[in-house]
Amino acid sequence: MLLRSSEDDPTVINLVISTTDMARKDLATLKNITDKDGITYKVEHEIHDTMKELKLKKKWSGLGGADCIICEAKSIDWMNAEKIKLGFPITRTANSSIELYEILIFEGEGTIIKKPKDYDHRKGLTNQPLTSSDQHSITILHSYVNVLGWFLKVIYRCHASYECWIEKKTIEGEPIRRAKSVVRDMLKETTGLTLDQVAGANSRGGTTNDGNQDRRFFKSESHDFVVACVAEKYKGTINCLHKNLSVILRVLSSTKEVNCEKLRDITTETSLLIAEKLPWVSLNHTIHVVLHHSVELIQINNNWSIGSLSEEALESNNKFVRRYLEQFSRKMNPTDQLKDAMSRLIERSNPEILFHQRKFKNSPIL
Incomplete structure (x- = not known):
């Protein structure tokens, strides 16, 4: 959903990641919901952060050199019959990547030192992990x-x-x-x-x-x-x-x-x-x-x-994102442009607006 020219813009990336991580943490602590009549309901929920493509997952997780961002197995192991029988359990988490990053930064005195054949130690980590969300999903x-x-x-x-x-x-x-x-x-x-x-x-x-x-x-x-x-x-x-x-x-x-x-x-x-x-x-x-x-x-x-x-519903929204980015957003900087596009998408998903939109769409006058 980001502009291609803004994919590497740290301002845009930090805006998106900080906002989503904060919202995820707030929702995770939400235990009770009170409706407009003052009735309180106890809720239990799980948050699945799934609809991201591999390129974005690698960038956000810092695992640009990893063969797999879900497990620590090497690609050569995927064709090994004995290891296939043992399976490839999910071993990577956002917290483990953050801990590994801190170890590598300490060893490299402020930078990640990359050497040939160091996969067993560095595990494909190339940059600082940007999010606390696990990248455990299939699109x-x-x-x-x-x-x-x-x-x-x-x-x-x-x-x-x-x-x-x-x-x-x-x-x-x-x-x-x-x-x-x-x-x-x-x-x-x-x-x-x-x-x-x-x-x-x-x-x-x-x-x-x-x-x-x-x-x-x-x-x-x-x-x-x-x-x-x-x-x-x-x-x-x-x-x-x-x-x-x-x-x-x-x-x-x-x-x-x-x-x-x-x-x-x-x-x-x-x-x-x-x-x-x-x-x-x-x-x-x-x-x-x-x-x-x-x-x-x-x-x-x-x-x-x-x-x-599935990300199909999100993919079908791309035409609206493209239209809002090109025609209905400020062009001073990528952050304002993205904010305007997201505001339009939020308005478009408002149930009351959708109700009137369908009402006029089905009107015989139109």
Whole structure:
């Protein structure tokens, strides 16, 4: 929601973080609510600070060099079958990062000293943590988008029998570039999906991999067409991988109670399948969190899935944020601009204003 030119502005960042942290602490101490008739109610509540993208989470947590901002495992461990069986429990908290920062600052006499191969000691901490909020969350929509992007990379390589994750820009990478074109055309013809392409001229950048297409890709109707895109020796692996990822993503995006033991079985099975059958691939942060942390995050949520915490509603608000920033805010400095945009959003969410807005919108005169 911040202006791109203001993402690194310390004034804007401090304004947002200090305001949200203060509001979170105030709400956490709130035990009683009195209504307009003077009746007092005792309340119990939990605050979930979830709707942030990975780039923002890394900046706010100070873990710019961490492979995972939820656990302390290295990315190489994510493909280790023995460690997959043991699991990757959530070990990072905001307080532990703050404590580690104070230790590193003391050792470095006011600065964080970065050395090669010091991950076990520094744990990927590169800057001072800016918030007291734990970064324990999965963004549902971005999980679909990023898992699809990763899965398409796997399909391209399985189509060309190219067992190397790095796409070389030399002649050696030509099979991957040809496979991309062939696979995208096959999926377009059989499923109608236009995937992994630059968005049209009327868009605001990005690719054609959006939430609707991602969900269609992982539906059972697309399964056979996806498997048909790869070489024969990979069909069994892709068949199982597509089914499992489809189930896992749908469970995460639901709002129902989950059998965590069964979900753990399928996530572990999928992780081992990748490690044993596709040892040349590399897992990104999103698929690591989906496979290795989703069960624990659901357990933290009292065994209820986390679809209700999806960022889709927030994403749909982007057009209003963009309009308010561009047309209805002061431009003297980023802080005033952000304050004006937030004021407009607060007014827009006022129930009384919404009531009159719907009333006039449905009026036959309009």
